[in-house]
Amino acid sequence: MDTDRLPGCYRHPDRDTGISCTRCERPICPECMISASVGFQCPECVRGGSGTGHSAAANAPRTVAGGLVTGDPQLVTKILIGINAAVFLAVLAMPGLAVSLELLGRYVEYYGAPLEGIATGQYHRLLTSVFLHVEWWHIFGNMLALWVIGGPLEAALGRVRYLALYLLSGLGGSALVYLLTAPNTPTLGASGAVCGLLGATVVLARRLRYEMRPVLVTLGLMLLITFVPFGGLSVSWQAHIGGLVTGALVALGLLVPAAGRRRVFVQTAACAVVFLLAVAVVVVRTAELT
Template identity: 60%
Template sequence: MAEPYGQPQPGAGLAHCYRHPDRETGIRCARCERPICPSCMISAPVGYQCPECVQGGSAAVRAARPRTIAGGSVAADPRLVTKILLGINLAVFFAVLAGGDRMVTDLGMLGYAIDGETFTWIGVADGEWYRMLTSAFLHEQIWHLGFNMLGLWFLGPPLEAALGRARYLALYLISALAGSTLSYLLAEQNQLSLGASGAVFGLFGATAVLVRRLRYDFRPIAILLAVNLVITFTWSNIAWQAHIGGLVAGAAVAFGLVNAPRERRTLVQTGTCVVVLLVIVVACVVRTAQLLG
């Protein structure tokens, strides 16, 4: 009866380790059957394996790792990025409560206006481009923060799980920038706006695209989106431009993410994000030229 792999073979003429030719051994790799010495053998479910077979098995496991519909890695916690975004919004809200209105004036979305205290020009047109992103994390009222964070918590985790963390974060930030961009284009130049609504509406648009892609029932998200659009255009003091800009950009980015062909997936997905960002940049440059002209 043959001896099982991993057990010393008695008798003369022992083989030599394939990695250490000067060492005799009666142990062979359970996968490739090459002789291995005690320094090279790695315990396996059955017998021992050589370092190369162990590395090859790990690579095969990595290659077989499941992917999301957009090609992202399946994460153990599909809410991590959403939790971080929630945390940032909450932290900034408490900072606003502690710092007062000046923080809102310095970081809110503003096209071009005169600062009432210093009598100097401020706003995106004056070079304060950071406002387009910082404004998306600013909230003054608790109800405003509550509505936006409820939307983020409701829409974010399913999208994060479906797209993967990096793609989901790109979708969120681009939607926020697009919302600020449409506000910059269409709102009054001295109108100050703030809030995560543009980014959240981007998640609405992305959810609609994903639901259609997966052929789920489209009616629930359509009804929810319709209700939010009615609120957008009927309630006062709502920057509807940010909502629409985020919605359109979120849908466009999501369409490129979930419909990219597998053979050129990364290229198409990156290209989609770059094209949307280029539209944002061109629109902002044109608007700045109008305000400063």
């Protein structure tokens, strides 16, 4: 018998957790955690202690990051997968669409005309490229990783915070690619954003005192794939590392110990700072190219 194993959530026994409800002391996982004035409570204790009107709204079930607990805790992840799939099918139907959505490479060139790209004001590429895939194995691998990593993370953070994390991670990965990659290098895919979710998962696991070994093993595998080529695959280490660091920074801001309006302010400020850092990187690189 493994005496070092953490107890399982009372609602999800297969999920180990080091957090307990402050009222009934039953172990609870991120999906079941509801932020309280002191610590976290389980859904049953919150329902049993909530009143009506403003009091009921204030005591509404919330995630560990302060987001509202919803009926479908993985809705945003499903929508993101749907958007990626829709863009993939659109590119299959209109191959030229990829040229206007990708981050770098294969710019539309005309004799005597300037190259089209971020440096000429097409900043949409920084995010549209995050939803772009042109190979079936590429989108399959990224969407599988998004479902496995993103689903539990969305349940732990809440929809709005999770979406902000995903988009900022994608933007951070694109910004580092733009800064460090040659302008004629084709770059696209959701791996930067997914790596950001992994970085946030590391921060969340540490914050909740979870068993770190599975998370660190996953992180190690990601770094191995990033820096050791397999079968001739071309991986953008800039996108992976940029997304990973960005996701970890955003998660640190989202999970800072605070309550009420102060927590919302800290979370908003953290996201704003990360966004401005990405913008600064883009501005610096654009100045170099122009």
